[in-house]
Amino acid sequence: MSKPHSVIRQTITTPIVLIVVLLAMAALTYAFGSRAFNRTAIEMFINIMVVVGLYAFVGNSGLLSFGHISFMCLGAYMTAWLAIPPVMKSITLKGLPGWLLHTQLPMWVATPISGVFAALFALIVGRIIMRLSGIAASIATFGLLGVVNNVYSNWDTVTGGQGSIVGIPPTMNVWIGWLGAAVAIVIAYLYSISRSGLALRATRDEAVAASASGVDIVRERLIAFVVSAFIIGLAGALYGHFLSIVNPGSFYLRTTFITLSMLVVGGMYSLSGAVSGVVAMSVLIELFRNLEKGVSLGGVTVGLPNGVQEIAIGIITIIILIYLPTGLTRNREFSWRGWPLQRRLAPSVQTALKEIN
Amino acid sequence: MSSGGLELVAHEVSVQFEGLKALSEVTLAVPRGRITGLIGPNGAGKTTLINVLTGFQSAGTGSVALEGQAVNGIAAHKLRRMGVARTFQSGRLFRDLPVIDNLEVTGVGLGQRRRDAIAEAQRVMAWLGISHLAGMIAGALPYTDERRVAIGRAIMCTPRYLLLDEPAAGMSEHESHDLAVIIRRIAAELGIGVLLIEHNIGLVLELCERIFVLDSGEIIEVGSPTQIRNSDAVRHAYMGTQQDELLPVEEAVAS
Ligand SMILES: Nc1ncnc2c1ncn2[C@@H]1O[C@H](COP(=O)(O)OP(=O)(O)OP(=O)(O)O)[C@@H](O)[C@H]1O
Ligand SMILES: [Mg+2]
Numbered sequence: 085m086s087k088p089h090s091v092i093r094q095t096i097t098t099p100i101v102l103i104v105v106l107l108a109m110a111a112l113t114y115a116f117g118s119r120a121f122n123r124t125a126i127e128m129f130i131n132i133m134v135v136v137g138l139y140a141f142v143g144n145s146g147l148l149s150f151g152h153i154s155f156m157c158l159g160a161y162m163t164a165w166l167a168i169p170p171v172m173k174s175i176t177l178k179g180l181p182g183w184l185l186h187t188q189l190p191m192w193v194a195t196p197i198s199g200v201f202a203a204l205f206a207l208i209v210g211r212i213i214m215r216l217s218g219i220a221a222s223i224a225t226f227g228l229l230g231v232v233n234n235v236y237s238n239w240d241t242v243t244g245g246q247g248s249i250v251g252i253p254p255t256m257n258v259w260i261g262w263l264g265a266a267v268a269i270v271i272a273y274l275y276s277i278s279r280s281g282l283a284l285r286a287t288r289d290e291a292v293a294a295s296a297s298g299v300d301i302v303r304e305r306l307i308a309f310v311v312s313a314f315i316i317g318l319a320g321a322l323y324g325h326f327l328s329i330v331n332p333g334s335f336y337l338r339t340t341f342i343t344l345s346m347l348v349v350g351g352m353y354s355l356s357g358a359v360s361g362v363v364a365m366s367v368l369i370e371l372f373r374n375l376e377k378g379v380s381l382g383g384v385t386v387g388l389p390n391g392v393q394e395i396a397i398g399i400i401t402i403i404i405l406i407y408l409p410t411g412l413t414r415n416r417e418f419s420w421r422g423w424p425l426q427r428r429l430a431p432s433v434q435t436a437l438k439e440i441n
Numbered sequence: 442m443s444s445g446g447l448e449l450v451a452h453e454v455s456v457q458f459e460g461l462k463a464l465s466e467v468t469l470a471v472p473r474g475r476i477t478g479l480i481g482p483n484g485a486g487k488t489t490l491i492n493v494l495t496g497f498q499s500a501g502t503g504s505v506a507l508e509g510q511a512v513n514g515i516a517a518h519k520l521r522r523m524g525v526a527r528t529f530q531s532g533r534l535f536r537d538l539p540v541i542d543n544l545e546v547t548g549v550g551l552g553q554r555r556r557d558a559i560a561e562a563q564r565v566m567a568w569l570g571i572s573h574l575a576g577m578i579a580g581a582l583p584y585t586d587e588r589r590v591a592i593g594r595a596i597m598c599t600p601r602y603l604l605l606d607e608p609a610a611g612m613s614e615h616e617s618h619d620l621a622v623i624i625r626r627i628a629a630e631l632g633i634g635v636l637l638i639e640h641n642i643g644l645v646l647e648l649c650e651r652i653f654v655l656d657s658g659e660i661i662e663v664g665s666p667t668q669i670r671n672s673d674a675v676r677h678a679y680m681g682t683q684q685d686e687l688l689p690v691e692e693a694v695a696s
Contacts, residue, residue, distance in 0.1 A: 091555055279549045279558075286535045286546040293533040296495065297594060298521040298550030353537075 091277050097419040099273040102359050103266045106132070109363075110262035122258050123326075128366040129261030130323050132359055133268040134339075135346045137315030139358035140272040141308045142347065144281050146288030147218065150340055151225030154232035155313040157335035158205055159198040159320025161236060161243060164330050166194040168251040176249055179241025191255050195321040202317025203310045210309040214302050217291075229340060236332040248331035256326040264322050265359075268315045272355055280307045345401045351411025356418040364412060365397065372396055446509050447473040449525060449602045449634060454493055454503035456486075456658075463489045465658045466503065471602055473634040476624060478649030480642055480669075482679060485655040487638045488530055491604045494636075495527045496520040508601075522551055524601030528591045528608060536580030540590050541566070543579050547597035558597075565593050569623065585616050589623075596627060603627060604636040609644055617644055624648055646670065654678065 106129070113125040138152050165173070165180060166189045173185050189197070213224045236243045243249070275281050284304040287294040291301060324330050342365070350361020378387030408414065449471040456464040463486045471477050471494075479487055492498035494505060496517035505512050507523060515523075535543050541562050548558025566572045571589050574582065579590060588608055595603055605624070609617040621644060628635050639645045645652060646666040654662040654669065656678040662669060669675055 279555055282542065282555065283546060283549050285538065289535040289537050290533045292497070293529060293535065294546065294550070295517040296521055296527055297547040298518050299546065300518050
């Protein structure tokens with residue numbers, strides 16, 4: 085008990101459990117799912133990337149961010165610029181610099197570049213936003229979402245404006261979706277157990293005491309902001325390859341609302357919460373989508389009116405949060421024997437990847 | 442003093458909060474390896490002075506010097522890295538984290554790798570005799586354990602100075618005796634300069650070599666425990682504000 089214990093050894097089961105469960109879902113989808121169901125699964129994996137990226141920042145810092153979907157936007161458009169064949173780009177995106185107009189990169193190269201691009205952008209804007217505290221920082225991230233959306237909606241010669249740009253090679257499948265989710269989980273996990281992750285969780289609990297412990301709050305927040313932007317930039321890139329078109333409307337309020345709900349419903353202070361929130365909400369969304377399409381009961385097709393999906397999901401989110409304010413996972417992590425063990429401790433305790441002897 | 446400049450000094454520090462003078466030209470020195478006391482009635486400005494010394498509050502006028510080096514305007518986390526540690530009147534543990542992580546955060550904040558910070562946290566917990574608390578979530582600790590964890594968090598990596606803001610508040614006589622033993626060891630064994638703020642004046646008189654008395658933002662008396670016991674100014678300060686605060690002084694005088 086008193087000999088130094090390895091943080092990794094105590095917490096590694098969480099990412100392994102998550103990645104293995106998702107692998108099983110991918111395999112089942114590939115083996116038995118229809119084409120449409122495969123697309124639903126890919127969308128779920130991309131959402132897992134986004135929400136896990138959100139968790140890396142929100143979960144560890146305790147600051148709510150409304151701006152992270154702009155990193156998805158940045159990643160998706162960067163991928164469009166890099167991956168669309170030059171012939172098509174020279175017609176629709178005349179404003180691009182020459183060297184970019186004439187390149188075409190495969191998904192494996194375009195995706196990491198897109199992630200790095202989003203991360204660099206976060207490094208620049210984060211230097212300013214991370215100085216703000218609490219609610220001011222959250223509002224500033226909302227401003228960021230608005231600014232990015234405006235630029236991408238109006239810079240016609242580079243982004244195609246309000247309309248869609250088409251022509252990203254549609255190379256996504258359920259395995260690549262799973263791989264993306266696994267990469268996101270590994271990065272977020274490594275961040276959580278890093279020095280910066282621990283220091284940032286301390287600032288979440290007691291910012292003043294963290295300063296008194298030598299923690300540079302602005303710096304640790306900025307690191308998390310950049311890491312989460314990288315993950316979400318990757319998600320944006322894969323989303324571009326998934327839809328093969330991008331338009332600024334996909335990266336705005338609706339996506340921000342849904343991904344934040346997924347995080348909160350799962351439990352925003354745990355990695356397991358981020359992943360289970362997406363899985364649970366994806367099941368609900370799929371259910372209501374089918375109900376809207378209509379179910380045939382003895383020859384009669386009964387369907388819900390369009391739009392019920394959003395309302396129902398809003399209501400279900402509220403109900404879950406009333407009964408489980410810390411989310412479905414109650415902010416705990418999955419592990420082999422972790423659950424029964426942790427349940428015996430104080431029930432109101434919330435902790436991210438905590439280490440117990 | 443004898444330590445030849447090895448002290449943390451506030452020099453003629455004044456702090457004003459929207460018209461209210463919280464501190465007026467306060468001068469105070471905390472020498473290394475010794476225990477200095479700071480007492481005064483509620484609202485006297487004791488916490489404000491700690492805040493100035495640790496970088497949480499900027500001094501309106503006056504200066505703060507750490508062993509001869511001016512440290513005005515240096516951020517709190519940097520001052521901690523330079524060796525000025527503190528605890529808080531309200532505890533302020535990282536309540537969602539286990540006790541060991543509460544200590545480890547300081548190691549990490551001071552630049553250690555997690556593995557080294559964990560080893561240092563275990564060493565400090567053993568030194569304080571709180572190793573058995575390592576895995577407990579800080580938010581679930583009883584009050585006195587909370588205080589000891591807060592001290593452990595502050596003495597990680599052995600700072601040069603430690604400012605304790607009412608560490609004995611709410612403790613029984615027996616518990617504050619244990620605390621006194623720890624504070625003595627911190628100064629003697631670790632060579633840390635301790636500034637002790639306490640309403641338990643008996644504890645201050647027992648532990649401190651030199652005591653500063655603050656009232657309405659002004660230092661009204663400085664001296665040895667004997668001088669403080671016999672000071673009319675101190676007696677008046679306590680009588681003028683709160684009658685019952687006189688009692689510990691008299692008890693201590695009687696003992
Ligand atoms: N941030 C602030 N803004 C405005 N006034 C403040 C602030 N902090 C402290 N004060 C005021 O300054 C005065 C000194 O407060 P301080 O907390 O330093 O007293 P204290 O001696 O620590 O008292 P106590 O024994 O109750 O802890 C009080 O009148 C308090 O109301
Ligand atoms: Mg105080």
